[in-house]
Amino acid sequence: MNKNQIISAIILFAVICLNLSIAADIKGHVDTDANKIKYKANTVVYIDKAEGNFKVPMKNPEMNQTKLTFVPHVLPVLVGTTVNFLNNDDVLHNVFTPDACAGKFNLGSWKKGEIRSHKYDKAGCNSVLLCNVHPEMEGYVVVLQNPYFALTDKDGNFVIKNVPAGKYTIKVWNEKLKAADQQITVGTGKNEVVFKIAK
Ligand SMILES: [Cu+2]
Structure with a gap:
């Protein structure tokens, strides 16, 4: 040079x-x-x-089921993120969504202290979370293209x-x-x- x-x-x-x-x-x-x-x-x-x-976060964000509510009520995540669903109550909870963009998943029911997970792979997907044990429970995961x-x-x-x-x-x-x-x-x-x- x-x-x-x-x-x-x-x-x-x-x-x-x-x-x-x-x-x-x-x-x-x-x-x-x-x-x-x-x-x-x-x-x-x-x-x-x-x-x-x-890059998705190293640690999966958590959606809790606490006192018969989803906490946080709304969880925004980067596309590709896996969310951990944690039951903090003494009763059984379930997590499912009827929304196609989130894969209409149903993770079944599980007891206190246990975690089940779901990966969100479609940006622009705003999906509801429901519990088939407690019809009043409602939460949301909002999947975004960027952080x-x-x-x-x-x-x-x-x-x-x-x-x-x-x-x-x-x-x-x-x-x-x-x-x-x-x-x-x-x-x-x-x-x-x-x-x-x-x-
Ligand atoms: Cu429940």
């Missing part, structure tokens, strides 16, 4: 490093009408599509961490309510989004 080639290579390397390092958090909240504030929590906010090869998602807290606040710079469509999923998609350019400005969720 001559001197110019070396300088070019150094500049190229610096530009690549700079690009890789530009990532930002997207912050915001969901708003709704006063009679629907309970739906502010458990809303999934997510980047619709992002490029990259994403840039967050679940709102009880006040509707969320933070999506470390989103690479770029233009994205950002969406919400809620068990009952909807909101219009929005466009966001990460890497410039404040990276804040407010969604109004409604019927």
Whole structure:
């Protein structure tokens, strides 16, 4: 390499490093009408599509059956993730879903302290979880194409961490309510989004 080639290579390397390092958090909240504030929590906010090869978490996320409820009520996961279903109650529980995109599985019934698992391999699948022992039990698994998602807290606040710079469509999923998609350019400005969720 001559001197110019070396300088070019150094500049190229610096530009690549700079690009890789530009990532930002997207912050915001969901708003709704006063009679629907309970739906502010458990809303999934997510980047619709992002490029990259994403790794599922080393440790399988857990969906618990505790005091006759699914905890968390809503579990967002990256496509390819295996979810562990753990019974924490003294009674038998079952887990099944009638949703085709999740494979209409029925894991059977099992007792306290035991875990059964299911792998979610279809992005865009929003599936309900039910228990055939307790018809009132209901939970959800939301399967996403990329790891840039967050679940709102009880006040509707969320933070999506470390989103690479770029233009994205950002969406919400809620068990009952909807909101219009929005466009966001990460890497410039404040990276804040407010969604109004409604019927
Ligand atoms: Cu049950």
